[in-house]
Amino acid sequence: MSSLPTRFETWFAERGWSIHPHQSQMLDRASAASLLLIAPTGGGKTLAGFLPTLVELADGDHEGLHTLYVSPLKALAADIRRNLSTPIEEMSLPIRVEDRTGDTPSSRKRRQRADPPHILLTTPESLALMTSYEDAARTFRGLKRIVVDEIHALADSKRGDQLFLALARLQRLCPDLRRVGLSATVEDPQAIARLLARHPDPCEILHADPGPDPDIRMLETEENPPWSGGGGAYAIPAVLEQIRQHKITLIFHNTRAQAEIFFHNLWLANEDALPIGIHHGSLDRQQRERVEKAMVQGKLRAVVCTGSLDLGIDWGDVDLVIQVGAPKNVKRLVQRIGRANHRYNAPSKALLVPANRFEVVECVAALEAVKAHDLDGDPRGPGPRDVLCQHILATACAGPFAADDLFAEVKTAGAYVSLTRAQFDACMDFCATGGYALRAYDRWQRLMQNAEGLWHLRDPRASQLIRMNLGTIHDSDKLKVRMRYGGGRPLGEVEEHFASQLNAGDTFLIGGRIVRYEGLKEMTVEVTRAAVRKPKIAVFSGTKFATSTQLSHRILRMFQQDSWPALPRHTAEWLALQREVSSLPQPGRLLIESFPHDGRQHLCLYGFAGRNAQQTLGLILTKRMEEMGLDPLGFVSTDYATLIWGLEAVRDPAPLLDRSALLDGLDRWLAGNAVMKRTFRVAAHIAGLIQRNAPQARKTGRQATFSSDILYDTLMKYDPDHLLLDITREEAMRGLVDFGRIEEMLDRVGDRIDWTPLERVSPLAAPLFLEVGKVPVEGAAQERLVAEEAERLMSEAGLA
Numbered sequence: 001m002s003s004l005p006t007r008f009e010t011w012f013a014e015r016g017w018s019i020h021p022h023q024s025q026m027l028d029r030a031s032a033a034s035l036l037l038i039a040p041t042g043g044g045k046t047l048a049g050f051l052p053t054l055v056e057l058a059d060g061d062h063e064g065l066h067t068l069y070v071s072p073l074k075a076l077a078a079d080i081r082r083n084l085s086t087p088i089e090e091m092s093l094p095i096r097v098e099d100r101t102g103d104t105p106s107s108r109k110r111r112q113r114a115d116p117p118h119i120l121l122t123t124p125e126s127l128a129l130m131t132s133y134e135d136a137a138r139t140f141r142g143l144k145r146i147v148v149d150e151i152h153a154l155a156d157s158k159r160g161d162q163l164f165l166a167l168a169r170l171q172r173l174c175p176d177l178r179r180v181g182l183s184a185t186v187e188d189p190q191a192i193a194r195l196l197a198r199h200p201d202p203c204e205i206l207h208a209d210p211g212p213d214p215d216i217r218m219l220e221t222e223e224n225p226p227w228s229g230g231g232g233a234y235a236i237p238a239v240l241e242q243i244r245q246h247k248i249t250l251i252f253h254n255t256r257a258q259a260e261i262f263f264h265n266l267w268l269a270n271e272d273a274l275p276i277g278i279h280h281g282s283l284d285r286q287q288r289e290r291v292e293k294a295m296v297q298g299k300l301r302a303v304v305c306t307g308s309l310d311l312g313i314d315w316g317d318v319d320l321v322i323q324v325g326a327p328k329n330v331k332r333l334v335q336r337i338g339r340a341n342h343r344y345n346a347p348s349k350a351l352l353v354p355a356n357r358f359e360v361v362e363c364v365a366a367l368e369a370v371k372a373h374d375l376d377g378d379p380r381g382p383g384p385r386d387v388l389c390q391h392i393l394a395t396a397c398a399g400p401f402a403a404d405d406l407f408a409e410v411k412t413a414g415a416y417v418s419l420t421r422a423q424f425d426a427c428m429d430f431c432a433t434g435g436y437a438l439r440a441y442d443r444w445q446r447l448m449q450n451a452e453g454l455w456h457l458r459d460p461r462a463s464q465l466i467r468m469n470l471g472t473i474h475d476s477d478k479l480k481v482r483m484r485y486g487g488g489r490p491l492g493e494v495e496e497h498f499a500s501q502l503n504a505g506d507t508f509l510i511g512g513r514i515v516r517y518e519g520l521k522e523m524t525v526e527v528t529r530a531a532v533r534k535p536k537i538a539v540f541s542g543t544k545f546a547t548s549t550q551l552s553h554r555i556l557r558m559f560q561q562d563s564w565p566a567l568p569r570h571t572a573e574w575l576a577l578q579r580e581v582s583s584l585p586q587p588g589r590l591l592i593e594s595f596p597h598d599g600r601q602h603l604c605l606y607g608f609a610g611r612n613a614q615q616t617l618g619l620i621l622t623k624r625m626e627e628m629g630l631d632p633l634g635f636v637s638t639d640y641a642t643l644i645w646g647l648e649a650v651r652d653p654a655p656l657l658d659r660s661a662l663l664d665g666l667d668r669w670l671a672g673n674a675v676m677k678r679t680f681r682v683a684a685h686i687a688g689l690i691q692r693n694a695p696q697a698r699k700t701g702r703q704a705t706f707s708s709d710i711l712y713d714t715l716m717k718y719d720p721d722h723l724l725l726d727i728t729r730e731e732a733m734r735g736l737v738d739f740g741r742i743e744e745m746l747d748r749v750g751d752r753i754d755w756t757p758l759e760r761v762s763p764l765a766a767p768l769f770l771e772v773g774k775v776p777v778e779g780a781a782q783e784r785l786v787a788e789e790a791e792r793l794m795s796e797a798g799l800a
Helices: 006-014 021-028 045-057 074-090 106-114 124-131 151-155 158-173 189-196 233-245 256-269 285-296 330-337 357-371 385-397 403-410 421-433 462-468 496-500 549-558 569-581 611-627 659-671 674-687 701-718 723-734 739-749 766-770 782-796
Strands: 034-038 067-070 097-100 119-122 145-148 178-183 204-207 215-218 248-252 276-279 302-305 318-324 349-353 447-449 455-457 478-483 490-495 507-510 513-521 524-529 590-597 600-606 632-637 642-646 753-757
Touching: 006 045, 021 034, 021 045, 021 204, 034 045, 034 189, 045 067, 045 074, 045 119, 045 145, 045 178, 067 124, 074 097, 074 119, 097 106, 119 124, 124 158, 124 385, 145 158, 151 158, 151 178, 151 189, 158 189, 158 385, 158 403, 178 189, 189 204, 215 357, 233 248, 233 256, 233 318, 233 349, 256 276, 256 302, 256 507, 276 285, 285 490, 318 330, 330 357, 349 357, 357 549, 357 569, 385 403, 385 421, 385 447, 385 455, 385 462, 385 674, 385 723, 403 421, 421 447, 421 723, 478 513, 490 507, 600 611, 611 632, 611 642, 611 659, 611 739, 659 739, 674 701, 674 723, 701 723, 723 739, 766 782
Parallel strands: 034 178, 034 204, 067 119, 067 145, 097 119, 145 178, 215 349, 248 302, 248 318, 276 302, 318 349, 478 524, 590 753
Antiparallel strands: 447 455, 478 490, 507 513, 513 524, 590 600, 600 642, 632 642
């Protein structure tokens, strides 16, 4: 085992620390070509990643850039810079550390290319931009190591694909480059290692002591969870009591909307005026930074947050994590739990707050999965070709290249090892000409070959536009929100679609405060303060997660138990009554119920395929039912079921689920659907067909939509086999409509369909009638009316 240099030994000793075994092992393996460290949150994995760098730079004989650190979050890069400055300053190490993100001034970015620091902390987007310059070879000359933090968060996204392509480029520029990956939560270490390594080279995996299991349980509340909904408002008194009992509490939500609503209700109930903040990705950066600073200084007792605080920022005194709403994904839950007691060998403490009665079941299943160390995760598909197209254009910005060399380089990036030459050549043709239907237009003639056969930009001035549009993050179109008076202080962003539905005087939530919509000025939403206790419109939407396949299977297995001692009595009795009245869904079988209710015929399919897939199933089945003359009127979906209602009863549901008919119905539905056009727009932006940013001004979402819709319709008519349409179909099937989960369900159940005709609504189906959009009750008495409707439904289902 390697020993620390004397000055490092002294520094550790002065702080009362001793080097952890995995940190020492990282020093031992400092020369490994690729190394993945899996260590628990609070286990000092970031210091472990940097120790070899600090030791190698301690003598001061390295010029230029030595180590690149890449993280998914800009805030994490800034946090690491603050943390690194302590050992560097206290040991007087001759090391310069800087960060480079979207927030870094342009003048500093230019200087960093010419005179890089020893350690540069950056993000995938900024790294891709740096590799696109002609002087990239000079900037990265001398680069020895790259450290990818929270690698699991990048491995599942196009940002990760962009990063690993940039890594392949760096490896060509710096053949001896060593790669290090750091993560706390990995369900398949070998899969992550394959992405990190330079294919076909192997990657070593180092496992640190995982430490004690977390202290995690369900929050006990006086009031039972409601039958539907996702706000968790019933638990606010119990949550406030937990905040009083702890130093700092992080209260996680799955969507920004839920976080805003919960924070507002929490603040209304906060009679002790406890200092509580809110943090999510749509808030203004300065507001987020104020909350982060207040957390570090210990000035806040709690922060209501979303995934913006999922990853490794060290908050020190956080001693409790509360997850409001079912976690949907065990890996995400474990990551969030790790925010509490961010110390080595200290158990994290967490509480789960199910938002409704069914989520009680999901929370118990998630608790069991955490205790069994059973993380979830779907296998990665092949590297996305829209990201590859962007990489080809970025490569051309850096100078002429040979297609054969670039193909060989790309094939070393983990996600692209199965890329065929035909697929690569199709991407090259698209980047050069725009494809068959577009090759007559000069604007898409971007690459050409010189006399030596090297590819280069047809117009060198195009490099500016290409660089301005690098990146794979594509949130829904956003508009800035500012106060109309008082200097126009920024509050954050809302979706353009949400803003388009606002009328003057409408009130909504942002940043935990209620504001009044005054108007739209130069693509900015202007608001004023609103002196009301409840907003007219709750909040903008935000992303919704689908329950993972593994968690869904756990729930189905739970249903097979004779009794449920781990469940609260009210939920156990609910499931027992469902078993008595109908039956409970089973693994390997599909339960379908049919029953009359309120003069309509209802069909309920318990597919447990996740919200997106169940939504798609509803769309396809209602279309098929129309064709069969069954006159469906509508449907509603959750993660576990789809409820369809109409005028005619279904006599046999099996033909509705014929795989080929479902696929045909999906194709016909997608062909002219907004889902495909939205997916196409994202792929077109990433691949560089449409530029979102331009030197003059950024396109509005409406302008971008208009131009992409025209292109989509044109290609569908004249070039249906166009590369981007092919990419769009793949993306839609895998993402927004999640047809893969429907196919997984069909494979799982085969022809084993349990059709149960009933005379009345079943206990398990009853909460579906209370889903958003199903019970149209409005106004001041909304909560009372919903409660009365719930009581009536549950009474009809036998749960009086």
